[in-house]
Amino acid sequence: MNVLEKANILSKAGKYDSCGPEMCEVNVNQGLCGIYHAKAEHETCRIFKTLMDNNCSFDCKYCSNSNSCTKKKAKYEPKELVTLFNYLHTKLDVNGLFISSAVSGAPDKITDKMIDVVKTLRVKHRFKGYIHFKVLPGTSYDKVKEAAEYSSRMSINIESPTKSVLSELSSCKDYKNDLLKRQTWIAKLKGNQATQMIINEMSTDKDVIKRTDWGYSNLKLKRVYYSAFRPVKGTPLENAKAESLSRQNRLYNVDFLMRCYKFKVKEFNAIMDEGMLPKQDPKMALAMQNLDSHVDINEASYEELIRIPGIGPRTAVKIIHKKEKITRYEQLHKLGGWVKRAKPFIEVGGKRQKMLCEF
Numbered sequence: 001m002n003v004l005e006k007a008n009i010l011s012k013a014g015k016y017d018s019c020g021p022e023m024c025e026v027n028v029n030q031g032l033c034g035i036y037h038a039k040a041e042h043e044t045c046r047i048f049k050t051l052m053d054n055n056c057s058f059d060c061k062y063c064s065n066s067n068s069c070t071k072k073k074a075k076y077e078p079k080e081l082v083t084l085f086n087y088l089h090t091k092l093d094v095n096g097l098f099i100s101s102a103v104s105g106a107p108d109k110i111t112d113k114m115i116d117v118v119k120t121l122r123v124k125h126r127f128k129g130y131i132h133f134k135v136l137p138g139t140s141y142d143k144v145k146e147a148a149e150y151s152s153r154m155s156i157n158i159e160s161p162t163k164s165v166l167s168e169l170s171s172c173k174d175y176k177n178d179l180l181k182r183q184t185w186i187a188k189l190k191g192n193q194a195t196q197m198i199i200n201e202m203s204t205d206k207d208v209i210k211r212t213d214w215g216y217s218n219l220k221l222k223r224v225y226y227s228a229f230r231p232v233k234g235t236p237l238e239n240a241k242a243e244s245l246s247r248q249n250r251l252y253n254v255d256f257l258m259r260c261y262k263f264k265v266k267e268f269n270a271i272m273d274e275g276m277l278p279k280q281d282p283k284m285a286l287a288m289q290n291l292d293s294h295v296d297i298n299e300a301s302y303e304e305l306i307r308i309p310g311i312g313p314r315t316a317v318k319i320i321h322k323k324e325k326i327t328r329y330e331q332l333h334k335l336g337g338w339v340k341r342a343k344p345f346i347e348v349g350g351k352r353q354k355m356l357c358e359f
């Protein structure tokens, strides 16, 4: 099998690892897949995302690389991947590598090969771009430490918010020892880490949000990615129900509100029904539940302002530091507010619309 054939198999097999909710694949029209526009350390660049090997010894029931799947298998030798990446870097303006792998045999053995690739790129070829290194469950501390030296960001996929859900999905991974323990190592060694969870009917939004908050607070995670479950043909879960993208998007909304607006988990718990968020925009749902009288936009604090739909942190700061009173909706619009969304919750120049709950 030549390198391009391997690239096709291993890049396709790597598509389930998220490198951002807005990522999009670049069609380079050269028979290659796996190149994405993705955000890497605040900049958008072309990233090549691939597995080192797709022949897994593990049995995760959702995964097309698992030991029960008969998909075509392939693996790179480190030299092959280095040569291919250098070609993509110089000819196709690819400036980032996202390297992951199935656990083919002992986790340290395959991790050694991945380290060989990133070390060669950094040391021999002086590659200065972005490298995202996926840590495999069961990898030893020394290997995680070595990989951290050459990576920009690291991650290990925890897959589920709780130990019990993970045990339904895989009999090989131990939630605490294989996953959470390695997350704490990465937090100490690198700091810059992400993780990914599959969203399915086995877990509630409450479980997912609680685990996310724990990661942001205790492991200083940079990002948590959510993947709505999609059944993959040939896996034991091929007939299971797909999860809706709208649920995935609501969780991204909540995540954003926690990271950038500093909303607290207990605020979301208060609007849940049996552990699930209402099927609407979470900020709007919170406002409809909590704002029972119109907010005077000229008197409100920053914390009050950012809880109004249509007003984000930047607009809230501008409103606080405004030179003149806001008496017209156009002034709010000029400061960046989304007037249509905010209108039912605010009072401007003595004007107020009916609250949404009054309709």
Ligand code: SF4
Residues within 6 Å of the ligand: 056, 057, 058, 059, 060, 063, 064, 065, 066, 067, 101, 102, 103, 170
């Ligand atoms: S560890 Fe599980 S999820 Fe990862 S490649 Fe192997 S079977 Fe797939």
